[in-house]
Amino acid sequence: xxQHRRTSYARSLRERLTRPSAVRPSTVCRRRRxxxxxxxxxxLAPTTLLAVRASAAAERPGNRPERALSATLSTPGYxxxxxxxxxxxxGNVALHGxxxxxxxxxxxxxxxxxxxxxxxxxxxxxxxxxxFGDAAxxxxxxxxxxxxxxxxxxVAPGGTGYWLxxxxxxxxxxxxxxxxxxxxxxxTTDPVVAMASTPDxxxxxxxxxxxxxxxxxDATDLGGLGGVHLTSPxxxxxxxxxxxxxxxxxxxxxxxxxGDASFDGSAPGSPPxxxxxxxxxxxxGTGYWLxxxxxxxxxxxxxxxxxxxGPLELESPVVAVSVAPGTGSGPTLGAFAGLNAGTYRxxxxxxxxxxxxxxxxxxxxxxxxxxxxGIEDGYSFSTxxxxxxxxxxxxxxxxxxxxxxxxxxxPTAAATAGPAGNCPTNLSCQSYxxxxxxxxxxxxxxxxxxxxxxTPVNWWLDVETGNSWSSNTSDNARVIQxxxxxxxxxxxxxxxxxxxxxWKTITGGYTPSPxxxxxxxxxxxxxxxxxxxxxxxxxxxxxxxxxxPVWIVQAPPYANPPNTTPNFDEDFAC
Numbered sequence: 001x002x003q004h005r006r007t008s009y010a011r012s013l014r015e016r017l018t019r020p021s022a023v024r025p026s027t028v029c030r031r032r033r034x035x036x037x038x039x040x041x042x043x044l045a046p047t048t049l050l051a052v053r054a055s056a057a058a059e060r061p062g063n064r065p066e067r068a069l070s071a072t073l074s075t076p077g078y079x080x081x082x083x084x085x086x087x088x089x090x091g092n093v094a095l096h097g098x099x100x101x102x103x104x105x106x107x108x109x110x111x112x113x114x115x116x117x118x119x120x121x122x123x124x125x126x127x128x129x130x131x132f133g134d135a136a137x138x139x140x141x142x143x144x145x146x147x148x149x150x151x152x153x154x155v156a157p158g159g160t161g162y163w164l165x166x167x168x169x170x171x172x173x174x175x176x177x178x179x180x181x182x183x184x185x186x187x188t189t190d191p192v193v194a195m196a197s198t199p200d201x202x203x204x205x206x207x208x209x210x211x212x213x214x215x216x217x218d219a220t221d222l223g224g225l226g227g228v229h230l231t232s233p234x235x236x237x238x239x240x241x242x243x244x245x246x247x248x249x250x251x252x253x254x255x256x257x258x259g260d261a262s263f264d265g266s267a268p269g270s271p272p273x274x275x276x277x278x279x280x281x282x283x284x285g286t287g288y289w290l291x292x293x294x295x296x297x298x299x300x301x302x303x304x305x306x307x308x309x310g311p312l313e314l315e316s317p318v319v320a321v322s323v324a325p326g327t328g329s330g331p332t333l334g335a336f337a338g339l340n341a342g343t344y345r346x347x348x349x350x351x352x353x354x355x356x357x358x359x360x361x362x363x364x365x366x367x368x369x370x371x372x373x374g375i376e377d378g379y380s381f382s383t384x385x386x387x388x389x390x391x392x393x394x395x396x397x398x399x400x401x402x403x404x405x406x407x408x409x410x411p412t413a414a415a416t417a418g419p420a421g422n423c424p425t426n427l428s429c430q431s432y433x434x435x436x437x438x439x440x441x442x443x444x445x446x447x448x449x450x451x452x453x454x455t456p457v458n459w460w461l462d463v464e465t466g467n468s469w470s471s472n473t474s475d476n477a478r479v480i481q482x483x484x485x486x487x488x489x490x491x492x493x494x495x496x497x498x499x500x501x502x503w504k505t506i507t508g509g510y511t512p513s514p515x516x517x518x519x520x521x522x523x524x525x526x527x528x529x530x531x532x533x534x535x536x537x538x539x540x541x542x543x544x545x546x547x548x549p550v551w552i553v554q555a556p557p558y559a560n561p562p563n564t565t566p567n568f569d570e571d572f573a574c
Contacts, residue, residue, distance in 0.1 A: 073117075073283040077306050077326030080278070080295060081111040081122055084316035085130075088295060090306035091326035096120060096133030104128070109151055110320045115159035117325035123153035123164060129174075138162065138175035146170055147184070152195035154204065165206060167191040169214075177201060180217030183208075194237040196246060207248060209233040211256070222246065222259035230254075236279035238288060249290055251275035253298075264288065264301030274311065278321040293317035304328065310515050312548065347529075348573040350397055352554065354378075358386035363393050364568045370552070372399040372460065372519075372571065375445055379403050379467060380438040381414065383445050401460035401497060402442040404479055405467035407434035414438070420482070431475040435482025443490065458493035460519050464502055473508030484512055495519055496546055497554075503545040515548035519571075521556065528553040532574030550574050 077091015085099025085108050096119050099108070106126035113120045119133020127141025127150045138161050141150065148168030155162045161175015169183030169192050183192060183206050190208040197204040203217025211225025211234045222245060225234065232252035239246045245259030253267030253276050267290045270276050278291040287301025294311035295318045306328070350370025355377050357363055371394025376382045380403055384390070391398055407415035407430050416424050418433025446456070461483055469476050480496070487494045495517040496503075503509065520543050522531040530537040531553045534544055543550050555570045 073323060073325050075326055075328040076283050076304070077324050077328065078280060078289065078297075079111055079113075079120060079322045079324050080291060080297075080318045081108050081320045081322075082314060082316040083107040083319045085122065086314075086316065087111075088312070088318070089324065089326075090297070090308065091304075091324065091328055093324040093326035094118075094133075096135075098132070099130065104130070106149075108319055109149075110153035111322045112153050112155040112162065113159070113322050113324055114155075115157075120322060120324075121153065121155070121162065123150055125149040125151075127164060127172075129153070129162075129164070135159075136175075140164070140174065141172060146172075148191065151191070151193055154195050154197045156197075157199070157201040163195065163197070163204065165192055165195040167193070169206065171195075171204070171206070171216075178217070180204060180219075182206075182216075183214045186212075186214060193233070193235055196237050196239045198239070199241070199243040205237065205239075205246065207234055207237045209235075211248060213246075213248075213258075220244065220259070224248070224258075225256060232275070235275060235277055236290075238279045238281045240281065241283070241285035247279065247281070247288060249276050249279040251277070253290065255288075255290070255300075262286075262301065264303075265298075266290075267292070267298045274317075277317070277319055280321045280323050283323055289321065291318055291321045293319070297321075308515055308547065310511070310547070312515050348397075350571050351568045352401070352571055353390050353393070353568070354401075355384045355386070357390065358384070363390065366393050366395065368394075369397050370399065370571045370573060371395060371397040372401055372552075374403070374462070375400045375442050376403045380405050380434070381441050387445065397457065399457045399460065400442075400446065401462050402439060402483070403462050403467060404435065404438070404483060406470040406476060406479060407431060408468075414441075418482075419485075420478075427470070427472065427475050428478050431470070431478035432482035435479035435484075436486040437482075439483040439486035443487070456492075458495055458517075459487050461494065461496045463496055463498040463506055465505055469506050473506065473510070477507040477510035480507060480510065481512060484516065493517075495548075495551060497521075498545060500542050500545040509545075511547045516546055517548050517551040518544060518546060519552040519554060520550050521554040521569075528555050528570075528572035529574070 077089065077093040079093060080088040085104045087095055087098040089095055104124050106124045108122050109125050110123040111120055114133065114135050119135035121135050122130045127144060127146065129140035131137050141164060146166055147170055148166040150164050151167045152165040153162055156175060156177040161177045163177050164172045169186060171179065171182040173179045180203055190210045190212060192206045193209050194207050195204060198219050203219030205219050206214040211228060211230060213221060213224035215221040225248065230250060232250045234248050235251045236249040237246060240261050242260055245261035247261050248256045251270065253270045255263060255266045257263040264287050267276055270292055274292045274294040276290050277293050279288060281288045282303035284302055287303035289303050290298045295308055295314060296311040297308065299305040348369035350368035351364040352372035353363060354374025373387060373390040373394055374384050375387055377384050411430050414437040415430035415434040416422060418436050420429040420432040423429030461480060463480065484494050497519040499521060520531060522528060531543065532550050535542055551574055553572045553574060
């Protein structure tokens with residue numbers, strides 16, 4: 001899917017020689033759009049940039065739109081990009097493609113939109129630029145030798161080109177943007193981590209991990225954090241609508257405001273594994289968003305909260321955010337999201353089996369990409385008698401699911417004792433213990449049975465009304481959360497199998513923390529891939545019943561069109 005056009009050496013040389021001498025440094029560098037923060041990549045010792053490169057066209061009167069996309073959005077949402085090229089959208093924004101099934105050669109570091117929001121670019125650490133939707137290609141640094149790594153990308157007003165910035169302070173221009181200078185001779189052991197441009201595109205700022213701000217062109221130096229002791233490095237930067245102020249965000253969630261930027265709050269102390277990696281300003285001019293590596297988004301001031309409602313389980317961390325046009329509600333987590341766990345890539349197919357296939361032994365063809373096996377015998381604290389054979393059938397695509405239900409009355413020790421405490425009469429406490437202990441039991445079956453030839457790709461909780469549940473939905477939700485916490489305490493990937501109706505009936509619409517991927521039975525009709533979005537194909541059913549994305553769609557034997565192997569539930573990865 002790579003789409004890029006390299007600027008010819010002859011053109012670069014011609015433009016270099018026609019620049020005024022004061023604007024012809026020995027190194028040329030570029031950055032990424034002001035409202036879109038960069039991910040602070042690993043600190044690398046800067047090296048000297050040998051090649052001189054400039055592909056910016058001369059400034060032409062009347063060639064600049066008055067405003068860029070970020071300043072005109074009336075209903076903003078945002079795209080988040082993951083290091084492996086996945087795209088996650090919130091605010092019901094459109095998705096224009098990703099690298100989820102075509103992994104980039106180096107980590108993604110930035111995502112920036114086109115002028116109309118009908119596309120976007122993603123930049124890699126090695127300087128490659130990928131274009132999607134209506135994004136045009138203006139060239140990149142792929143294959144070039146340059147100091148450090150690319151850490152930021154900024155689009156010119158109107159989307160007619162962009163800058164790339166490197167950790168060693170280099171700035172490179174492609175398309176219309178003008179080169180205004182670099183920090184190559186200033187940055188030593190303090191790497192550049194982010195970049196922002198002025199509203200008219202005639203200047204830009206570079207900021208380093210220690211908070212030093214370098215201003216170029218018509219960008220005004222409004223101060224920085226040089227010499228200030230920081231408990232965590234700066235990881236993101238964004239500018240105010242006027243261009244007369246900016247914010248710096250640190251990895252621990254601290255926010256620093258300069259000029260006319262108002263301080264509207266900081267994120268709660270981010271853990272080392274999930275730092276703040278990106279920041280974006282609300283186009284209305286009030287407030288901003290902070291984004292953590294686990295996709296948790298914090299909204300401040302007038303920035304509307306779009307989601308997600310807590311962290312997501314991701315294969316690869318979020319590294320960048322970009323404001324995008326949307327309808328202002330709902331996630332957009334579909335085939336482009338790149339959120340499938342383990343080996344379940346988009347389009348992978350397979351089956352799920354359990355105790356009903358034991359008598360007599362009856363299994364689909366082996367060698368499938370997905371093979372999900374029930375580890376219990378239809379209810380909590382039981383064992384599928386043919387789990388060994390079915391786990392061997394699943395092979396490398398093995399996933400497992402466990403049954404969930406409420407504790408019995410009178411309660412057993414599995415409910416009255418556990419991590420929630422000793423509780424002979426407290427039903428909420430008993431429910432959590434029951435879920436936790438059932439998950440521990442299932443993990444014990446897996447390890448003691450000796451049947452699992454491979455580590456399960458992920459674990460699923462089967463939540464259906466066919467099992468016994470309490471009339472108290474809050475207690476039922478405690479069962480689910482107990483099981484989730486037990487599995488996650490072992491570092492396992494956890495998801496849930498249910499439907500919107502079943503989930504609301506049992507849990508009252510509970511939202512687990514963190515958000516869980518979903519395995520959704522599509523029912524009677526439809527192409528499985530059409531059930532990978534936020535609603536059913538006809539829009540009547542919300543698929544993301546627990547708040548998380550649909551990872552797998554199940555097509556039953558009676559589906560129309562029929563699944564390819566009658567008598568078995570067939571599964572498709574979104």
